[in-house]
Amino acid sequence: MRNRNIIFLLLIIIFFSLSEIAAQSGAKEDEKLLQEAKLLIFDKNWIEAEKKLDELLERYPKSPSYSTALFYKGKCLSEQKGREREAWKAFEEFLKRPDRPSALVEEAEISSVDLAFNFLNSGDQSFIPVLESRLTNPSKIIRYYTALKMSYLQDKNLAQKAVPVLKGLIESEKDQELIDRAKIALLRISPASLKEIQEKQEGGSFRLVKIRVYEKGKKTVSVSINLPLSLADLAIQAMPEKDKAALKQKGYDLNRILNDLAKSKEKMVRIEEEGNIVEIWIE
Incomplete structure (x- = not known):
């Protein structure tokens, strides 16, 4: 009886040891796939990199690298013509994950804004909420980037929604280059709003x-x-410099x-x- 108990305990130990080895092997494999994908991305081999990332996402759904793989999949898709919507979905899925690496969040947000902007300018009104939501993002970097981007929208009524963010930037920031970019953006959207700011800053005399x-x-x-x-x-x-050069000639x-x-x-x-x-x- 005692021998049976010993054998049983040994079997349990062996089982858990094998499970641990398998888990470690899986962990190493998912990390390997991610690194291989990154190298392919560095070489701009988007299709092959996507295959590596898809393999990781399919085989290792509980991998610590899962969210990172989603981000890089979005990057790969965004570089492939005709797959921009898939890219946007990948970035959005990444941003919704609680385990997303904070170091990649800002880039994912900006990529999502860029894609949504292109869809909107192509006539897809369903992406309006995407840009509007970024105007109230907790990160001022994302708010500013979205507002500056929206100044290029063909729909100037929609672009008007960026005006409060741009005005806030001009009134609160110290970086002169950033302020000038915001002023130029306001000039594209609402010259009257910029005139109000100038009058306020110059005491009504300019x-x-x-x-x-x-x-x-x-x-x-x-x-x-x-x-x-x-x-x-x-x-x-x-x-544009080419226009100034043409006038200079x-x-x-x-x-x-x-x-x-x-x-x-x-x-x-x-x-x-x-x-x-x-x-x-x-x-």
């Missing part, structure tokens, strides 16, 4: 850039623009013109192009 355009053969003004000087400077900064250096005008309240720049006349001055 210089205006005045632009008048006369079309060929006409004596009356075709276009009349009054823009705060600080906004004009931002507008020039926001112009024709002899119009916008930065120099604006600087020269800013030094004198009386000077006016007159530009004639194919019979059209543009007059610019600062008051």
Whole structure:
């Protein structure tokens, strides 16, 4: 009887030992698959990397690397044309997991915003809540990124929802480069909102850039623009370099013109192009 008990105990010990070995082997295998996938991602071999990640996700659903694999699967899918929706779902699934690695959360949020933005601009209104929810995200980085991104939306009514976040950024942040980006974003969405901020910051007193355009053969003004000087400077900064270079080739250096005008309240720049006349001055 005693021998039987000893044998039974030995069998139990062997069983648990084998189980532990199997578990360790599985753990090593899932880590191996993840590392192999990362190497393939580094080489931009998205399809093969996805296969490795799918194997990990299917074979090891309780793996500590499961959430990380989901994130990288989203990355692989986002790089494959036509699979962007699958990518977005993978990122969203990753973000919902309580065991998601915090180091990857910000990148996943940004990727989700980028994909949702593209879907929206393509006409899929179902992604409106995705962007709206990011405007109230606990992370100011995600709030700011979403608001800046939304300034490029074709639907300017929807883009207006980013205005409070952009205004808050301008009024509370110290990073001048970030503030300038927010001002340019506001300029795209709501110049009036930016004008309010400028008036508040400058105590209601600021210089205006005045632009008048006369079309060929006409004596009356075709276009009349009054823009705060600080906004004009931002507008020039926001112009694509190729457009500024094209104007410079024709002899119009916008930065120099604006600087020269800013030094004198009386000077006016007159530009004639194919019979059209543009007059610019600062008051």
